[in-house]
Amino acid sequence: MDWIQILSNTAESILSPVTFAFVLASLGLALHFGFAGLLNFGIAGFMAIGAYGYALSILRFGFPWWAGILVSIAAAIVFAILLGAPTLRLRGDYLAIVTIAAAEIARLLFLTNTFDDFTGSASGLFGYHNSFREANPLPDGFYGLGPFSYSSTDWWVRIVGLSLLIVVIWLLWALTRSPWGRVLKGIREDEDAVKALGKNVYAYKMQALIIGGVFGALGGVVYALPSAINPTVYVTSLTFFIWTALLLGGAATVFGPVLGSIIFWVLQAFLTNVLPALTQDGAILEGLTSQQGSTLRFILVGIGLMLIVIYRPQGIRGDKRELTFVK
Amino acid sequence: MSNNEPVKSTGLHIGDAKPGVAKKDPILVADHVTRSFGGLTAVDVEHLEVPRGAITALIGPNGAGKTTFFNLLTGFDTPNTGEMHFDGKSVRGMRSHQIAKLGQVRTFQLTKALSLLTVLENMKLGAGNQLGEGILKSLIPSIWRKQEAEIEERAIELLNRFKLSEKKDDFAASLSGGQRKLLEMARALMTNPSLVMLDEPMAGVNPALTESLLGHVLDLKKEGMTVLFVEHDMHMVRHIADWVVVMAEGKIVAEGPPDSVMEEQAVIDAYLGSHQETDLGVVTGRVDASEGGEKQ
């Protein structure tokens, strides 16, 4: 077994655009669920809207890449308003149902053959990165250290992704430590009590849904930045992976989702590399095909999620005191 | 506070004290307010005026419609018919937060402490017109930091008054039931209300605390606020209320100053029953139904 290679591949996942995308989306969910108590099961839909909004505005309308990001943001705002307007006055579970359905509707609209000319249907979208790569200030070449060695294009993707990440982390941190964030946490605990104090609960919930949704869309943009959009990515299981990352790190925290997403992907990368190796002759999992071994990781992730929810429901970064109070 | 008898406001009404009697200076007026749930008419109030600057008690048996009436007045529920005016302004059709912003704050029969906020955060949330509660301004602390400090100061002052300041950094979830009642009331006061509506403020509060709570309610009046409260504890009603409104089966069956209203046959029939001569506080206070709800 080539441990150096396994560890190097694992380490590399820390700086991968997919990890960044997960961090962004789970920060959006943290605002939704951890701070405002909104059950959004459609974060994959927000990511899809972000990714497609970016690529389509470049491919079909000839926008520069940065304008593509702005289009994604605008699309996410519209999507959030569409989802929130009919549901945010109702009980929380209605939002859950509507978001999960809307995310599927969005995905199927991108997937259907009817709009093949526009969306690329099952083959997705590609070839939209010229404007992005032209904006790369780094000279051509190969830079970096050990597992973190990338071409200048790959670095450019990571720099933009990381910059978006820093802005979003700052935003979430600044919002949640402010009086605005306090209102949101109050709404999470009991919205009637907050209404009785004269706060427009509906407006706050809408703002939270929009901002978290924009974070999710930016996750989709970063997912799409490197090369192509594959419609099979934005399925419901993506939503639940993001939830896993969020709960792992701690839902009502700012750095929890960051940590949770990184751990999630490091673990995924490690298991993806190590499990097939373990199926070789003489290793523990001998008898399984390497593909079966690799699939085992989903079982392990599932078990891990159960263990977190049972033994550390507030997540790694959550406040221990919260555990004392079961609602 | 309990040593010296509270000063009762008198001469609040015009004419005979009967249901719907006009008040000299009403802060809250309800007309033809009805609310039914299916076949049951929970509230059917022909006319009610709540006198400004006084303490009014709303009493009545379980299921009389007191809480439902509170919900209608505060915008948490919508009446089937009727008009309501607060401070001369029609509040019919307004949302609960809009009514609260006018200066009408309420507490709930089932206490609503915001469990995973600290006691201090609960308090600060109560303050109105906070610059930092706007989404854009919230990003720039220099805009709201000064106001935040003032709010914190006021919150701590109130917490001291309600004997909760030692708990200020604990989650509200760690408070006892009675302490939560106190917190909810203190938090309501953070809004600087002109009308405070308390739904059973004494339920589940121990007798020693009751005294200080009574004191707090009387202080509100001294500070110029109007209080409307629902209570089953006749001792408290007699002690602090300037005016008593009696509800039964959704209707107002009597109103008047506490001493005379409790003599009325309609009240005895509807509520007090034949135990009037014995200790009312024992007979009617600490009603099981409300305490059971309290614990949840």
Ligand SMILES: Nc1ncnc2c1ncn2[C@@H]1O[C@H](COP(=O)(O)OP(=O)(O)OP(=O)(O)O)[C@@H](O)[C@H]1O
């Ligand atoms: N949401 C509802 N749906 C159906 N019926 C309701 C609803 N809310 C209240 N009621 C009914 O309306 C009547 C009045 O209830 P309400 O809670 O106002 O009584 P109350 O005077 O506050 O009683 P208590 O002293 O026990 O608190 C009751 O018969 C109750 O069953």
Ligand SMILES: [Mg+2]
């Ligand atoms: Mg009631």
